Amino acid sequence: xxxxxNKKVMIVGLGLLGGSYAEALKRFGFHISAITKSQxxxxxxxxxxxxxxxxxxxxxxxxGEADLLIFALYxxxxxxWIRENQKYFKPGALxxxxxxxxxSIVYKIQDMLREDVExxxxxxxxxxxxxxxxxxxxxxxxxxxxxxxxTEKNTPEAIATCKELGLLLGFTNVAELSPxxxxxxxxxxxxxxxxxxxxxxxxxxxENMEKFTGDSFRDLTRIARINEYMWSELFMxxxxxxxxxxxxxxxxxxxxxxxxxxxxxxDMQEMMRQSTARRALFDKK
Amino acid sequence: xxxxxNKKVMIVGLGLLGGSYAEALKRFGFHISAITKSQxxxxxxxxxxxxxxxxxxxxxxxxGEADLLIFALYxxxxxxWIRENQKYFKPGALxxxxxxxxxSIVYKIQDMLREDVExxxxxxxxxxxxxxxxxxxxxxxxxxxxxxxxTEKNTPEAIATCKELGLLLGFTNVAELSPxxxxxxxxxxxxxxxxxxxxxxxxxxxENMEKFTGDSFRDLTRIARINEYMWSELFMxxxxxxxxxxxxxxxxxxxxxxxxxxxxxxDMQEMMRQSTARRALFDKK
Numbered sequence: 069x070x071x072x073x074n075k076k077v078m079i080v081g082l083g084l085l086g087g088s089y090a091e092a093l094k095r096f097g098f099h100i101s102a103i104t105k106s107q108x109x110x111x112x113x114x115x116x117x118x119x120x121x122x123x124x125x126x127x128x129x130x131x132g133e134a135d136l137l138i139f140a141l142y143x144x145x146x147x148x149w150i151r152e153n154q155k156y157f158k159p160g161a162l163x164x165x166x167x168x169x170x171x172s173i174v175y176k177i178q179d180m181l182r183e184d185v186e187x188x189x190x191x192x193x194x195x196x197x198x199x200x201x202x203x204x205x206x207x208x209x210x211x212x213x214x215x216x217x218x219t220e221k222n223t224p225e226a227i228a229t230c231k232e233l234g235l236l237l238g239f240t241n242v243a244e245l246s247p248x249x250x251x252x253x254x255x256x257x258x259x260x261x262x263x264x265x266x267x268x269x270x271x272x273x274x275e276n277m278e279k280f281t282g283d284s285f286r287d288l289t290r291i292a293r294i295n296e297y298m299w300s301e302l303f304m305x306x307x308x309x310x311x312x313x314x315x316x317x318x319x320x321x322x323x324x325x326x327x328x329x330x331x332x333x334x335d336m337q338e339m340m341r342q343s344t345a346r347r348a349l350f351d352k353k
Numbered sequence: 354x355x356x357x358x359n360k361k362v363m364i365v366g367l368g369l370l371g372g373s374y375a376e377a378l379k380r381f382g383f384h385i386s387a388i389t390k391s392q393x394x395x396x397x398x399x400x401x402x403x404x405x406x407x408x409x410x411x412x413x414x415x416x417g418e419a420d421l422l423i424f425a426l427y428x429x430x431x432x433x434w435i436r437e438n439q440k441y442f443k444p445g446a447l448x449x450x451x452x453x454x455x456x457s458i459v460y461k462i463q464d465m466l467r468e469d470v471e472x473x474x475x476x477x478x479x480x481x482x483x484x485x486x487x488x489x490x491x492x493x494x495x496x497x498x499x500x501x502x503x504t505e506k507n508t509p510e511a512i513a514t515c516k517e518l519g520l521l522l523g524f525t526n527v528a529e530l531s532p533x534x535x536x537x538x539x540x541x542x543x544x545x546x547x548x549x550x551x552x553x554x555x556x557x558x559x560e561n562m563e564k565f566t567g568d569s570f571r572d573l574t575r576i577a578r579i580n581e582y583m584w585s586e587l588f589m590x591x592x593x594x595x596x597x598x599x600x601x602x603x604x605x606x607x608x609x610x611x612x613x614x615x616x617x618x619x620d621m622q623e624m625m626r627q628s629t630a631r632r633a634l635f636d637k638k
Contacts, residue, residue: 264553271601282478282542284543294625296623307614317556325596325600337582343551
């Protein structure tokens, strides 16, 4: 194990993910501190033994003692936090995050960061439909992907440490992508699907439809229950990659529409055969 | 109970749904016969005690003895079957079906049908991702909707009998809609969702995406594994209603795309709030 369990970990932003990180890491005996805006989150985490100490104010002593800092904040809050408080970091500290977009964040943070600390970005692809530290559980990491997105500024040691963190947290797959590859992938697999679900959920407000809903409609719209502040920000932070994916989908959907309008059964069936074949790749292994 | 258990039931088309009907009705002691194209389906159903007798050929004696006939065929096969074989029906027989589209079928059948038999249409909204009588089970009716779609030609007795059939089969909700209301509803809730899943599944064929897939993408594309012959036919039989629903979705999706392109956070968040509120209606009760 590269990471020394005597090192001190600080979690900035103690919500669903931050709390789940704390729970997973506490098992190894790490000293864990937390900064978050609500005192009740700190109280809950202390009571459950998820953290050793916590604060709602900027606490230079606590920040300065941390060897590894994990940021679980909204993207724009993250950038501001670093700008204002990096002066308190311990020299040699390692910083990582859970942000769901990378290209628009990673370079910005690395460019402004002090020379004596390193930021290695990661995206833990795990979550729940509920939020808050009270709902945190490291079970969400089982079967999930943890993606490290290094740049040229990162050292091999930091990349290896970040990958080990993913394994310690309990993620099943730990992978490495460039920030750009990550954003394209997430634009397609996660953001486009949320755009589709929201558009589907709001495109027809006829009454009583819910009485006849089957599983396929429920499955397609499960994620239509959405945190509007977080997702609108994630969409804007990944705007170009997301628009590319939306346009690919639009083109294909309009083709299918035209086939139906034209009664073109042959092409319709060919598209469905491709769909069936490609979907088989995506089954849970 | 309106339906006399001494009446004879015939199932035409012994696949997943036909077999599940047979299983559910056999519990009450009905005499059940079946006509289907494959002898192995008949053999399986006889062995499992789902039916009392079966044939792969048109058997005028068997058809002529049936009081209630249930058609579980592809739409165009259904219409042709009636045209060619209605001469064998017992006077006073009641005919129903499981067809997933109604407007393009119900009037056609009723218009060509002998005066002394009645067709009352129904759509059992249940299924599985696998097909064939070997996969049939009446468990698929639990929690599901059964929709009767009468026209002006139907008698109150036939409508009541058809609703009772839905309850005997074990459906949780039995409802009545006009063929047109049904087709709009199914165009939105079922067909549009399948079009979206197919377009999403085929719009980006980049390699290795499956390695990073999470549950939201899997949920949206579960139904992208699709029987191309059945669904292309269902789409064509409901073309106008489906195109209307596709256009409603397209309009909303393009609006969302424009909000993202324009950086219009306010409207984006408002659409997401509507989405969240409307989705709550569709939760399983």
